[in-house]
Amino acid sequence: MKCDIFIEALGQRVKVLEVTRQYEDQVTALVELNDLPEAVRFLYYDMGGYLSTMIPNDEREINKHFALYYVLSMEGGKMFEGDEVAQDEKCFVTVKTLISPDTLTYPSVTPKVPACVWYEREAYDMFGLIAEGLPDKRRLVLSDDWPDNLHPLRKDAMDYRYRPDMKEHYMEPEFDFLRPEGSGVIDVPLGPLHITADEPGHFRLFCDGDTIIDADYRLFYQHRGMEKLAENRMNYDQMGYLAERVCGICGYAHAIACIESAEKAINLEIPARAQAIRIICSEIERLHSHLLNIGLACEVTGNYNAFMHIFRIREYSMKLAELVTGGRKTYGNVVMGGLRRDMTGVEIKESLQILNIIEAQVDEVWDAVMDDKRQMRRWKGVGILDKQVARDFSAVGPNIRGSGIKRDTRYDHPYDFFKQVKFDVAVVEGGDVFARETVRYLELKSSVSIIRQCFEMMPQTAIIVDPKFHVKPENYALAYVEAPRGDNVHWIMQGSAQKVFRWRCRAATYNNWPSLRFQFRGNTIADAALIVCSLDPCYSCTERVTVVDVKSKKSKILTNKDLKNFSRTQKNSPLKDLR
Amino acid sequence: MMKLLDISKKYGDTTHKYPFEPYHVADNFRGKPAYIFDLCIGCAACGIACPSNAITVQLNAEQNKLIWEFDCGRCIFCGRCDEVCPTGAIRLSEEFELAVKFDKSALIQRGELEVQCCTECKKPFTAKRLVQYSFDCLSKANVSQNRLEEAKDYLRVCPTCKKNATVSNFTTGKEVVIE
Ligand code: SF4
Numbered sequence A: 001m002k003c004d005i006f007i008e009a010l011g012q013r014v015k016v017l018e019v020t021r022q023y024e025d026q027v028t029a030l031v032e033l034n035d036l037p038e039a040v041r042f043l044y045y046d047m048g049g050y051l052s053t054m055i056p057n058d059e060r061e062i063n064k065h066f067a068l069y070y071v072l073s074m075e076g077g078k079m080f081e082g083d084e085v086a087q088d089e090k091c092f093v094t095v096k097t098l099i100s101p102d103t104l105t106y107p108s109v110t111p112k113v114p115a116c117v118w119y120e121r122e123a124y125d126m127f128g129l130i131a132e133g134l135p136d137k138r139r140l141v142l143s144d145d146w147p148d149n150l151h152p153l154r155k156d157a158m159d160y161r162y163r164p165d166m167k168e169h170y171m172e173p174e175f176d177f178l179r180p181e182g183s184g185v186i187d188v189p190l191g192p193l194h195i196t197a198d199e200p201g202h203f204r205l206f207c208d209g210d211t212i213i214d215a216d217y218r219l220f221y222q223h224r225g226m227e228k229l230a231e232n233r234m235n236y237d238q239m240g241y242l243a244e245r246v247c248g249i250c251g252y253a254h255a256i257a258c259i260e261s262a263e264k265a266i267n268l269e270i271p272a273r274a275q276a277i278r279i280i281c282s283e284i285e286r287l288h289s290h291l292l293n294i295g296l297a298c299e300v301t302g303n304y305n306a307f308m309h310i311f312r313i314r315e316y317s318m319k320l321a322e323l324v325t326g327g328r329k330t331y332g333n334v335v336m337g338g339l340r341r342d343m344t345g346v347e348i349k350e351s352l353q354i355l356n357i358i359e360a361q362v363d364e365v366w367d368a369v370m371d372d373k374r375q376m377r378r379w380k381g382v383g384i385l386d387k388q389v390a391r392d393f394s395a396v397g398p399n400i401r402g403s404g405i406k407r408d409t410r411y412d413h414p415y416d417f418f419k420q421v422k423f424d425v426a427v428v429e430g431g432d433v434f435a436r437e438t439v440r441y442l443e444l445k446s447s448v449s450i451i452r453q454c455f456e457m458m459p460q461t462a463i464i465v466d467p468k469f470h471v472k473p474e475n476y477a478l479a480y481v482e483a484p485r486g487d488n489v490h491w492i493m494q495g496s497a498q499k500v501f502r503w504r505c506r507a508a509t510y511n512n513w514p515s516l517r518f519q520f521r522g523n524t525i526a527d528a529a530l531i532v533c534s535l536d537p538c539y540s541c542t543e544r545v546t547v548v549d550v551k552s553k554k555s556k557i558l559t560n561k562d563l564k565n566f567s568r569t570q571k572n573s574p575l576k577d578l579r
Numbered sequence B: 001m002m003k004l005l006d007i008s009k010k011y012g013d014t015t016h017k018y019p020f021e022p023y024h025v026a027d028n029f030r031g032k033p034a035y036i037f038d039l040c041i042g043c044a045a046c047g048i049a050c051p052s053n054a055i056t057v058q059l060n061a062e063q064n065k066l067i068w069e070f071d072c073g074r075c076i077f078c079g080r081c082d083e084v085c086p087t088g089a090i091r092l093s094e095e096f097e098l099a100v101k102f103d104k105s106a107l108i109q110r111g112e113l114e115v116q117c118c119t120e121c122k123k124p125f126t127a128k129r130l131v132q133y134s135f136d137c138l139s140k141a142n143v144s145q146n147r148l149e150e151a152k153d154y155l156r157v158c159p160t161c162k163k164n165a166t167v168s169n170f171t172t173g174k175e176v177v178i179e
């Protein structure tokens, strides 16, 4: 069976207390608390694993403990040719450990596997589980004025509607940014709001002159508590729709991942036609998402002309979505057991025409952008994500594929119709903005071909199987979907009746943020917005910036316009009167 | 740079004149659900199916009307209501202009339906139209005249009273013939 070789190897390294299988490619190994870091490190570095997600869980009513599940995608390190697990051996191995509610502590894995850092910080916020030895113990998800001992995802912590009193803004505790040592460091906050998508995120850029020497950021201003909401009052039918609203761009990938994890937990196989249509819709989503990002990467650098053309083409992909799903952005067709809407022959015919238009016009504009020397100068060599850093932090999506690592869930763990479809994984060396945008361009092309193949091969079966099923409480499973930004991983543990016990939703960008810091280093602040944009976290411009010169104690507030202008024209550095 | 200008020239204007001319959406667009009061029988299937609780079907405070209410502000245009409605009283439309001017009550749509009171306990339990609809369905089905006459009575008994009657029939050993 799949996974056995990894479990066997793990057993020789640490004591494995219990092995359970959730799905044909998913196995959980229970290890002792003290063996946890070594077990994860061994699988991660020695056996070629990437961290997919980590789920803290309050299982006191099941086994009187808290539990941690470190999910590793066993696919090979992919650092050099041949450093890859054989295709039919690729699987997910979960390392599970139990934590006593008396001590609430566990040894941190982060010093050995840096990719765990955000997950372990979040485990403290949400469950109050303390990682011994975690280098960075600051809050991640909860706001700075959230009450100290209230850990919202504990089952007995609070009602999901409870909102603690907010502190007045001047009473709010200050968030500690990680400041580099040294004099003459200028501290540039970017934020609190990014204007292209009106999304909040606060970045601190530490600069020497115009050069960024380090960066730190505070996010999660928009945490909506969906996991808590779903646990308390949603059934699976409702959850799919909630999941679709996790993200404003790649929501559909969340919807399928969420529903598929519930389907996998009960071993439900959906009809082939439903599988194909799920793939078609998610590839349409990739079309509009990648076009958005390439467009923005032009816009941030002042290339409005290209931006407008790319958005003109993007409109076709929105129309395509409207045609086959009835909605431009929310496709709303995923339900437990399959789909609620089929595609008609007429729709398919029209879709094929739209695809031809998109394919031809994308090439045209991409060619023109490639010819633009000025644009290329802004993209090339900027925001480099080192291959090793990408490996250490388990980056995902075009972000890691732009650094020459062939990681794509559609290829590593083919789900749904991807078992039948043929496509090339877009891998580009270089790790700079240019590489990432090229990956996106190549994926636009492959998405068009994937959709065509699906149309051609999808069988005339039903689109839904009778979703009458018996939930098995405490069953859990993982589902993964390659969203435009990387893989979205959802994990569901079922509760009684139609409810979930725990839903963990990990969006792609969650794995990309921690390494962003390294991408900033050595670039100028004019490129900061572009680098954030090339990560495709849905936003890229800056609202308001304060600049502080640590040496001269001078400070200055820059408007969004100042910085935006500087990043477009690279003239009139807003920092020059501080020097 | 020049190449981009060539492309601009090639495609010319691509914007629509909307809102000065209508904007056409796809045939199966999922727009604002449109409600046809005359068709609604108050069965509440839509209320149960609606994932975001945009539709509620409840008795009013005086217990004399069944209120069907739709709050467009909560609607996520999923189309579940459309799928489950037995009479086609609610259908997704092509409507996408949903903004209201400072008045959120404009987002709410209501229908008041006559209630049917239970002939045993006299409490209201469903809409008169639903009783009629059930009867019509039965008449179209192949059932004997006798049964139809009986149905006229038992359709007007609330589920609680029906249950009690069954229990008492059981416990007193009374036999009922079902044709
Ligand atoms: S479309 Fe969906 S959300 Fe809107 S009323 Fe119907 S069932 Fe409810």
Ligand code: SF4
Pocket: B039, B040, B041, B042, B043, B044, B045, B046, B047, B057, B068, B084, B085, B086, B087, B088, B089, B090
């Ligand atoms: S008839 Fe249709 S609209 Fe009326 S309550 Fe039933 S499902 Fe809802």
